[in-house]
Each structure stands twice: as structure tokens, then as C-alpha cells.
Amino acid sequence: MKATIFKDKHESLGGKMVEFAGFYMPVQFEGINVEHETVRKAIGLFDVSHMGEFWVEGIKAFELCQKVSTNNVAALTDGKVQYSCFPNDKGGIVDDFLLYRFNEQKYLMVVNAANIEKDWAWVSKQNESIGAKITNASDDTSQLAVQGPLALKAMQKLTKESILDMEYYTFKVITFAGIENVLFSITGYTGAGGCEIYFPHNVGNKIFDAVMEAGKEFGIKPIGLAARDTLRLEMGFCLYGNDINDTTSPIEAKLGWITKFVEGNDFINRPALEKQKNEGVSKTLVGFEMIDKGIPRQHYPILDSKSNIIGEVTSGTMSPSLKVGIGMGYVKPEFSKIDTEIFIDIRGKALKAKVVKLPFYKG
Amino acid sequence: MKYPGNLLYTKDHEWLKIEGDEAYVGITEFAQGELGDIVYIEVNTVGETLNKEEAFGTIEAVKTVSDLFMPVSGEVLEFNSEIEASPDVVNKDPYGKGWIVKIKLTDLSQTKELLTADKYSELLG
Numbered sequence: 001m002k003a004t005i006f007k008d009k010h011e012s013l014g015g016k017m018v019e020f021a022g023f024y025m026p027v028q029f030e031g032i033n034v035e036h037e038t039v040r041k042a043i044g045l046f047d048v049s050h051m052g053e054f055w056v057e058g059i060k061a062f063e064l065c066q067k068v069s070t071n072n073v074a075a076l077t078d079g080k081v082q083y084s085c086f087p088n089d090k091g092g093i094v095d096d097f098l099l100y101r102f103n104e105q106k107y108l109m110v111v112n113a114a115n116i117e118k119d120w121a122w123v124s125k126q127n128e129s130i131g132a133k134i135t136n137a138s139d140d141t142s143q144l145a146v147q148g149p150l151a152l153k154a155m156q157k158l159t160k161e162s163i164l165d166m167e168y169y170t171f172k173v174i175t176f177a178g179i180e181n182v183l184f185s186i187t188g189y190t191g192a193g194g195c196e197i198y199f200p201h202n203v204g205n206k207i208f209d210a211v212m213e214a215g216k217e218f219g220i221k222p223i224g225l226a227a228r229d230t231l232r233l234e235m236g237f238c239l240y241g242n243d244i245n246d247t248t249s250p251i252e253a254k255l256g257w258i259t260k261f262v263e264g265n266d267f268i269n270r271p272a273l274e275k276q277k278n279e280g281v282s283k284t285l286v287g288f289e290m291i292d293k294g295i296p297r298q299h300y301p302i303l304d305s306k307s308n309i310i311g312e313v314t315s316g317t318m319s320p321s322l323k324v325g326i327g328m329g330y331v332k333p334e335f336s337k338i339d340t341e342i343f344i345d346i347r348g349k350a351l352k353a354k355v356v357k358l359p360f361y362k363g
Numbered sequence: 364m365k366y367p368g369n370l371l372y373t374k375d376h377e378w379l380k381i382e383g384d385e386a387y388v389g390i391t392e393f394a395q396g397e398l399g400d401i402v403y404i405e406v407n408t409v410g411e412t413l414n415k416e417e418a419f420g421t422i423e424a425v426k427t428v429s430d431l432f433m434p435v436s437g438e439v440l441e442f443n444s445e446i447e448a449s450p451d452v453v454n455k456d457p458y459g460k461g462w463i464v465k466i467k468l469t470d471l472s473q474t475k476e477l478l479t480a481d482k483y484s485e486l487l488g
Binding site for chain 2 (some may be wrong): 029032226230246293294295297320
């Protein structure tokens with residue numbers, strides 16, 4: 001099992017440690033509800049160093065990115081970030097990722113920890129006929145996410161660069177906490193605002209301590225993976241391995257907004273996905289809220305009013321903010337309209353739920 | 364973690380407080396810690412007589428769900444209405460206000476198979 005450079009910090013802060021995606025990670029510190037609320041109302045610090053980072057460089061960089069990414073890389077400008085996915089050639093998704101453009105010959109892909117090896121093999125294979133310079137920097141890069149409505153205000157204390165006016169999905173390379181060349185990105189997986197910060201391992205502890213110190217007056221707390229999951233689910237953000245995988249297409253997953261069928265965007269499997277978009281899909285990802293009291297969990301069957309199975313839950317939890325059971329799952333398209341009544345088979349009992357608009361949490 | 368000496372325990376991390384032929388049943392400090400924030404407790408067996416190790420309800424934390432098992436055979440007399448409304452009481456006070464059900468034992472001899480506080484602590488290691 002791998003560990004991030006922050007292992008000792010997590011243990012000394014009382015983190016309950018588990019294996020996640022091959023990494024020894026904190027699942028919880030003080031408690032999932034307290035941590036969740038801290039991120040919604042103040043600031044939370046997440047170690048996300050387990051995420052993978054691939055650099056794509058050189059004159060062929062754009063060509064490779066465009067080929068492997070469903071989103072339109074041509075629309076990305078310097079200093080901006082794009083959410084996208086790697087489509088496979090069988091109608092599924094290899095992974096979802098963030099794409100950073102430094103300049104036309106330098107991009108950074110940030111991928112899920114559980115998929116680093118698979119993604120690297122996939123991108124390398126696609127690069128065989130292109131020849132961009134690609135580097136897997138996953139083992140050399142640490143990442144912290146500082147999330148919450150007060151996060152940027154606190155982080156502004158650590159840099160002379162103006163970060164308060166940075167737009168969502170933009171980044172800068174700045175001097176931060178006295179460290180040069182820190183990648184500072186207005187992104188995150190919580191919907192609470194804030195940033196993600198990338199840096200080499202050797203400056204990690206200095207940055208971690210500086211962030212905690214700067215956030216102290218705002219009530220910063222370390223946050224575990226459990227709250228990261230409830231926060232992302234309240235926003236309706238997909239989790240690879242739950243809501244999307246090698247067999248779900250971006251169209252089925254309602255990721256049409258990052259699947260751009262524009263001229264020049266000839267990504268892998270485009271014809272099949274375009275056909276799905278035009279002709280329809282056989283299943284579609286929806287968000288639902290429980291009407292009856294109960295908490296949906298992954299793999300629970302979704303039923304119609306006559307108890308026919310119409311789908312399966314891919315993610316579910318009790319929403320700490322809304323205090324109601326929420327979930328996502330694939331259903332037959334005729335059940336995907338907002339307010340459609342569906343039933344979740346919760347350990348043998350069909351409990352009523354309704355399809356709702358995402359995000360669940362509207363702030 | 365504390366395991367009061369006046370209670371009996373099970374390997375499923377439940378406790379029993381015997382009062383005559385009745386008993387209060389709850390989950391241990393260890394169990395509430397492992398579950399994390401408890402958000403929902405369901406008991407639909409009030410009035411039913413269940414065998415030892417049969418499920419009398421479920422307890423859900425934000426991330427997980429587990430069954431609650433009868434530590435001994437008996438009739439489920441009462442479900443703690445306070446924890447139905449505020450399940451976090453089980454996290455805060457697992458041996459006191461966080462009791463889950465009151466039962467009437469049908470076979471008092473079964474209590475001999477339960478663990479003392481010392482034996483239970485040993486089990487946790």
C-alpha cells in the first residue's frame with residue numbers, strides 16, 4: 001500500500017486510516033457530519049495527493065489531448081481548466097479527469113488514484129501514433145484541496161498574487177507560503193468553493209502547516225474521504241467506479257456537456273457516442289431523493305410502482321446538509337423525468353423516492 | 364474506551380443491562396465509533412418475540428448500515444423514541460440515553476453465554 005507524504009500528519013490529527021485506491025488514507029477525523037458542515041460553512045483541508053498527474057508536452061500535445069478527451073480541448077485557453085473524460089472504444093469511460101492548459105505545448109491531466117496505471121497505459125497507447133512527450137508525475141506530486149466558502153480568504157494570506165478574483169476552473173503558478181512554482185487552481189470536488197494546490201513532495205509539510213495556520217482563525221479542520229464523498233454526492237458529481245465506469249457512456253452519465261461533437265474534436269469513439277446522443281440511450285443517470293424514510297446505498301435495485309426493476313443505485317447516502325436520503329443511479333430513460341416517482345429496494349422493502357434535479361444541495 | 368462492569372456484552376458489539384427478566388439493549392462505545400455518525404435507526408419488531416441472533420432492527424451511519432441482533436431470545440417491548448428522533452444520541456451516550464430497545468427475556472439461562480466487560484475488552488484486544 002502506498003502512503004502520501006501527509007501520513008504522519010493524518011495520524012497525529014486523529015485520522016481513522018483505511019486503504020483507499022491502494023493508498024493509506026484518512027477516512028474520517030472528528031466525524032463525518034462535523035467535517036461535512038465545516039466544508040459547507042468554513043474551510044476544510046483534504047489530502048488528495050493520491051490523485052494522479054500526467055504531463056503532456058511538445059508540439060503534439062494538443063493533438064493527443066484532443067484525441068483522448070471528450071471535451072473540446074481547442075476551446076481551452078492558457079490558465080484554464082476543463083473537466084473531461086477519456087472515452088474508451090467500447091462506449092464506456094476509462095476515467096474522468098481535469099485538463100489544465102499551461103500553453104499550447106504544455107498540458108496537465110489530473111486523474112483518479114484508482115485508475116493511474118490504467119489511464120497511463122491508455123494514454124500511452126493512444127500516444128503511440130502521435131508522439132507527444134508524456135510524463136507520469138503521480139509519484140512526485142502532492143496535492144491539497146482547501147475547500148469551503150472561507151478558503152480563498154484564508155489562502156490569500158499566503159500569497160501576494162490576487163486569488164480572490166480568480167474564476168472557477170482557472171489556475172495560476174504562484175509563490176505560495178514562501179514556495180515558488182506552486183500550481184494554484186480554483187477547482188474542487190465539494191461545490192463549496194476553494195482551491196486545489198499542487199506541489200512537489202519536499203515542500204509538502206511546509207505548505208500543509210502554513211494552510212492550517214492561515215485557516216485557523218476561520219475554523220479550518222482536516223477532512224477525511226467519507227465527508228469528501230458526501231460533499232461530492234450532494235453536488236451530484238460523479239465518482240468513477242460508482243456512477244461511471246468502463247461500461248457507462250458519457251451520454252448515459254449525463255456528461256453530454258463535456259462531450260463536444262464540434263468540428264475538429266475527433267476523440268476516440270466519437271461516432272458511437274454521437275449516435276447515442278442523436279438516437280437516445282437505454283439507461284440514464286438520475287439523481288433521486290427519498291420520500292419514504294430510508295437511505296439508499298450502492299447496488300440497491302431501483303423499482304417502478306409495480307416492483308419491476310428499472311435500474312440500480314450507483315451512489316447513495318444520508319445527505320448531511322439536507323438530512324434526507326439521496327442517491328444517483330441509472331434508470332430506463334422513461335423514468336428520468338424530474339419528479340418521476342420511483343422506488344428503492346432497501347433491503348427488501350420498496351421505499352418511495354422521486355427523481356430530482358441536480359445538484360441536491362443548492363447552497 | 365469504557366465498558367461498564369454492570370453490563371453484559373456480545374461479539375456483535377451490543378450490550379445488555381438486565382433488570383429482572385427484562386433488559387435494555389444498545390451498542391457499545393466501540394461499535395458507535397466504528398459506525399461513525401449514526402443517522403437512522405429502524406426497529407419494526409416491537410411486540411414480536413425473536414430468537415437469539417435474529418435481527419430486530421437496523422442501524423445506519425452516513426456511510427454504512429448494519430443489522431441489530433437479539434443478544435438473547437425475547438420479546439421486543441419498547442423502542443427508544445428519543446433515538447428514533449435523534450439517532451446521534453447513540454454516538455454521544457451509547458450506554459445511557461442511547462439504549463435502543465427494551466426486551467423481555469424468554470430464557471434467562473442464555474445470559475450465561477454473554478461476555479463480561481473484561482471478556483469483551485479482551486475480545487477487542
